[in-house]
Amino acid sequence: MSTSLDRKDLEQALKVSMETLRTSGVMARWASENQPNVGVLPIRNETSEHIGSALDALMTEIESQLINFAPVRVVSLDTQDALMDEIRHQQQSGFDQTQIARWGKQLGVRYIVTGKVFSSDERTEKARRVQYYLFIRVVSVETGEILFQNQAPITKAII
Amino acid sequence: MGLFSERRRRWRQRHTLCLLVGAWLVGALGCKTFVDSTVRTRTALDVNALDDALSASNAALGVKRADEIPAALKRNDALLLLDRAMVLQALADYSASSRDFEVADKAIEILDFSRSTAHEISRYLFSDSVGPYKARPYEKLLLNSLNMINYLVRHDLEGAKVEARRFTVMRDYLLRDEGDGRREIGRADAPGSYLAGYTFEQAGDPEEALRYYDEALQSDKFPSLAEPVKRLMRRSGYRTPRLEASAQGIVGPSPSPEQSGDCELTILVNYGRVPAMVAKRVPIGVALTISAIFLPPGAEQQARRLAGQGLVTWVNYPELEPTRARYNPPVITVDGAVRPFEMVANVDAIVQRAWDQSKGRVIAAAVIRMLARAAVGAGVGVATGKASDQSSLGVLAALIAQGAMVAADKPDTRSWATLPARISLVRTRLPAGAHRVEVNVSGRRYVRNVTIAPAQWMVLNITDLSTT
Numbered sequence: 331m332s333t334s335l336d337r338k339d340l341e342q343a344l345k346v347s348m349e350t351l352r353t354s355g356v357m358a359r360w361a362s363e364n365q366p367n368v369g370v371l372p373i374r375n376e377t378s379e380h381i382g383s384a385l386d387a388l389m390t391e392i393e394s395q396l397i398n399f400a401p402v403r404v405v406s407l408d409t410q411d412a413l414m415d416e417i418r419h420q421q422q423s424g425f426d427q428t429q430i431a432r433w434g435k436q437l438g439v440r441y442i443v444t445g446k447v448f449s450s451d452e453r454t455e456k457a458r459r460v461q462y463y464l465f466i467r468v469v470s471v472e473t474g475e476i477l478f479q480n481q482a483p484i485t486k487a488i489i
Numbered sequence: 490m491g492l493f494s495e496r497r498r499r500w501r502q503r504h505t506l507c508l509l510v511g512a513w514l515v516g517a518l519g520c521k522t523f524v525d526s527t528v529r530t531r532t533a534l535d536v537n538a539l540d541d542a543l544s545a546s547n548a549a550l551g552v553k554r555a556d557e558i559p560a561a562l563k564r565n566d567a568l569l570l571l572d573r574a575m576v577l578q579a580l581a582d583y584s585a586s587s588r589d590f591e592v593a594d595k596a597i598e599i600l601d602f603s604r605s606t607a608h609e610i611s612r613y614l615f616s617d618s619v620g621p622y623k624a625r626p627y628e629k630l631l632l633n634s635l636n637m638i639n640y641l642v643r644h645d646l647e648g649a650k651v652e653a654r655r656f657t658v659m660r661d662y663l664l665r666d667e668g669d670g671r672r673e674i675g676r677a678d679a680p681g682s683y684l685a686g687y688t689f690e691q692a693g694d695p696e697e698a699l700r701y702y703d704e705a706l707q708s709d710k711f712p713s714l715a716e717p718v719k720r721l722m723r724r725s726g727y728r729t730p731r732l733e734a735s736a737q738g739i740v741g742p743s744p745s746p747e748q749s750g751d752c753e754l755t756i757l758v759n760y761g762r763v764p765a766m767v768a769k770r771v772p773i774g775v776a777l778t779i780s781a782i783f784l785p786p787g788a789e790q791q792a793r794r795l796a797g798q799g800l801v802t803w804v805n806y807p808e809l810e811p812t813r814a815r816y817n818p819p820v821i822t823v824d825g826a827v828r829p830f831e832m833v834a835n836v837d838a839i840v841q842r843a844w845d846q847s848k849g850r851v852i853a854a855a856v857i858r859m860l861a862r863a864a865v866g867a868g869v870g871v872a873t874g875k876a877s878d879q880s881s882l883g884v885l886a887a888l889i890a891q892g893a894m895v896a897a898d899k900p901d902t903r904s905w906a907t908l909p910a911r912i913s914l915v916r917t918r919l920p921a922g923a924h925r926v927e928v929n930v931s932g933r934r935y936v937r938n939v940t941i942a943p944a945q946w947m948v949l950n951i952t953d954l955s956t957t
Binding site: 332375377379382418456457488 | 648654655657
């Protein structure tokens with residue numbers, strides 16, 4: 331009985347998003363481009379829960395799934411600590427296309443997978459209900475075009 | 490047969506009386522309240538013996554070490570975790586303090602929605618301390634506010650933002666009935682709004698920062714906000730009359746730290762400690778004077794009738810201790826120069842105000858419990874009298890039954906008694922580099938040597954919960 335998000339909740343929501351990605355048009359585009367490089371940025375936390383470490387694990391899971399089913403080469407941020415720090419810092423205020431383009435070029439990727447978890451909180455005298463959303467987006471580094479976007483809901487409540 | 494029945498009847502009388510006297514003795518002997526279980530922690534904090542306070546906190550929680558949390562949280566463990574969180578903050582163990590705050594926060598949320606019929610009956614007959622602890626509105630708001638400090642000191646804006654959001658969820662809920670809600674929380678939201686604004690300012694989100702600063706300005710003027718508000722208003726279209734008024738005194742555009750290469754240092758000083766709740770007994774007449782307006786129709790007359798018959802004389806209830814001491818304001822110097830500080834929250838006043846608002850209702854609840862016990866006692870008396878065929882035995886049984894219940898009536902002295910009495914801050918821009926900070930508070934000197942890079946920010950915290 332809790333309004334917290336745990337890893338299982340996030341993995342379930344990610345499963346929904348990745349299934350949708352698998353059947354989306356961006357797969358065909360990637361297939362036609364001979365394994366383009368793709369980078370996965372840290373997932374932003376915009377909720378009222380401390381889920382930082384779960385989101386780090388989610389980022390790794392996205393990379394793993396892309397490696398396993400997508401016709402892409404995944405470039406990891408793991409070895410680029412300074413860039414990772416800069417991205418995390420910039421993420422705090424959201425980030426714009428100019429930044430994505432710059433990071434994409436620094437990483438040497440053509441596409442970026444980004445995401446965030448946000449929530450809508452409702453509290454009454456007898457209950458608290460939180461609706462979470464895992465939001466995943468695929469963006470072209472060169473044009474800024476959004477090629478894929480999906481929002482998977484997770485509902486938690488104490489009644 | 491007749492002789493056997495007579496012997497059995499006498500045996501039942503003696504048995505009943507023994508049970509009642511036994512119950513009275515047990516009740517009389519077991520009258521410790523929550524505040525008694527935390528006296529060691531608070532006594533150690535009085536003289537700033539932080540290691541002793543931590544040891545006492547751990548003992549109260551039933552654990553050996555500060556990194557342990559009880560496997561299953563019992564009734565008052567959430568409160569005990571809040572106590573330990575403050576001790577850990579005073580010890581500058583901000584990570585551990587955050588952990589305790591967060592576990593307590595979750596537990597308090599679940600307790601908020603937990604009330605069983607058994608609890609309600611027990612509360613009605615015995616004491617409010619039987620049921621799960623319902624944190625007071627100011628406690629809920631200050632929990633997230635103080636935990637924000639833990640994250641800001643560690644330069645963890647993500648964590649601070651989460652606490653800011655949790656603070657907002659609670660604040661929005663408490664203020665849902667605008668008039669009553671604001672009366673209920675008073676100024677308890679000021680520190681949380683200020684720190685949330687600071688968090689989003691440093692995170693580069695001017696809109697959110699201004700929104701929170703505007704909330705803070707609803708409680709007080711906060712001169713330290715004038716310059717940041719002016720800077721943020723250049724980057725955001727968010728405007729309110731309060732924000733405009735705050736920024737009015739600043740002449741000319743002030744460069745941001747990124748532009749000037751300066752750094753920003755914020756020193757948060759939490760000092761003193763709010764009073765605890767203690768068990769008190771007052772004559773029934775005094776209790777009725779204070780609480781009459783909150784009693785249901787007929788209850789006051791019933792209570793006066795019972796008092797006239799000598800059946801009830803005292804009422805037990807929790808009372809807020811007087812404020813422990815006057816607190817001399819801290820003296821804060823940076824590189825030898827005294828910096829003016831700003832009072833973000835007078836938590837003593839917040840606690841006192843909340844108590845003044847609820848005192849009448851709390852005493853009224855104690856009077857109603859007394860009436861319920863009298864009814865139960867009367868029932869026991871009638872039953873005993875009938876069974877023994879001696880009305881005098883019935884009266885004695887009624888008095889003993891009531892006495893046992895009075896003795897078992899433990900006033901609910903639960904409260905977050907390790908909250909700091911004052912929260913104050915200094916906010917200053919400095920040239921980048923090394924700086925020496927001295928905070929003189931509560932008769933003690935705290936020295937910190939810090940080095941801040943250009944265009945960076947830093948938050949220092951000193952928490953001194955002593956009262957001597």
